[in-house]
Amino acid sequence: MLSPHDVSARRRAFRQLHESGCFVIPNPWDPGSARYLQQLGFKALATTSSGAAWRHAKADGQMPVEETLAHLREMVAATALPVNADFEAGFAADAAGVARNVRLAVETGVAGLSIEDSTGDANEPLRDIASAVERMRAARAAIDEAGGETLLVGRAENFIVGRPDLRDAIRRLQAYAEAGADCLYAPGIATREQIAAVVAAVAPKPVNLLVGFPTELTLRDIEALGVRRVSVGGALARAAWGGFMRAAQLIATEGKFDGFAGAAAGAELNRLMREG
Numbered sequence: 094m095l096s097p098h099d100v101s102a103r104r105r106a107f108r109q110l111h112e113s114g115c116f117v118i119p120n121p122w123d124p125g126s127a128r129y130l131q132q133l134g135f136k137a138l139a140t141t142s143s144g145a146a147w148r149h150a151k152a153d154g155q156m157p158v159e160e161t162l163a164h165l166r167e168m169v170a171a172t173a174l175p176v177n178a179d180f181e182a183g184f185a186a187d188a189a190g191v192a193r194n195v196r197l198a199v200e201t202g203v204a205g206l207s208i209e210d211s212t213g214d215a216n217e218p219l220r221d222i223a224s225a226v227e228r229m230r231a232a233r234a235a236i237d238e239a240g241g242e243t244l245l246v247g248r249a250e251n252f253i254v255g256r257p258d259l260r261d262a263i264r265r266l267q268a269y270a271e272a273g274a275d276c277l278y279a280p281g282i283a284t285r286e287q288i289a290a291v292v293a294a295v296a297p298k299p300v301n302l303l304v305g306f307p308t309e310l311t312l313r314d315i316e317a318l319g320v321r322r323v324s325v326g327g328a329l330a331r332a333a334w335g336g337f338m339r340a341a342q343l344i345a346t347e348g349k350f351d352g353f354a355g356a357a358a359g360a361e362l363n364r365l366m367r368e369g
């Protein structure tokens with residue numbers, strides 16, 4: 094169990110990372126992957142709703158708030174790094190429910206959490222801006238009532254729910270910034286022009302960029318565009334699943350074990366977990 098002093102120290106360190114430069118905040122899906130990323134020297138980690146869901150044999154979005162909170166506690170305990178929570182849409186139908194659940198998330202010891210504006214309804218995938226802003230303000234108030242240390246990320250989901258309207262995404266991010274979001278995030282933007290437009294629109298607040306697929310952009314390119322932090326969403330979990338699926342399919346369909354080539358050594362994994 095982390096002490097209040099340790100939790101505050103992580104939250105202060107996390108906020109400092111957002112003040113200058115550009116850092117990668119990779120997304121582990123379980124304690125072991127978090128432990129490995131810490132040993133690689135990353136300064137902070139972020140959970141992934143999709144990776145966590147797949148780990149529990151569920152589709153993204155199917156984990157209830159109780160399971161998500163348990164996952165957050167597990168991830169915070171697994172590493173000495175600040176952890177940002179993918180808190181989806183707050184797991185509530187109204188702003189009061191978002192506030193209640195955000196308070197519970199803050200109690201897990203996370204250093205930051207994101208609230209998105211998606212609905213889960215394919216016909217109307219985005220909340221109207223007014224209700225999304227109300228929910229962001231509720232999240233902000235809940236964090237402030239808990240001491241104000243936890244960083245709040247506002248997410249405009251346009252580009253990953255089939256509504257790739259950059260102007261609307263920017264309007265949403267600006268509204269979320271005004272409502273109290275500390276960091277802004279439009280997952281799915283990918284071109285230099287889109288990225289630069291979002292950075293300029295919400296400046297001086299920091300921007301998170303999702304890089305979940307191969308791109309010609311390097312971290313240096315992304316930093317030059319003014320992005321403050323880069324996350325990878327479920328990409329690392331998908332990469333792990335990809336290796337597992339290829340190896341398993343070879344056994345099932347061809348009776349071959351070639352898929353184990355390139356697998357991590359058991360001794361290395363044991364050392365990693367032992368040294369923690």
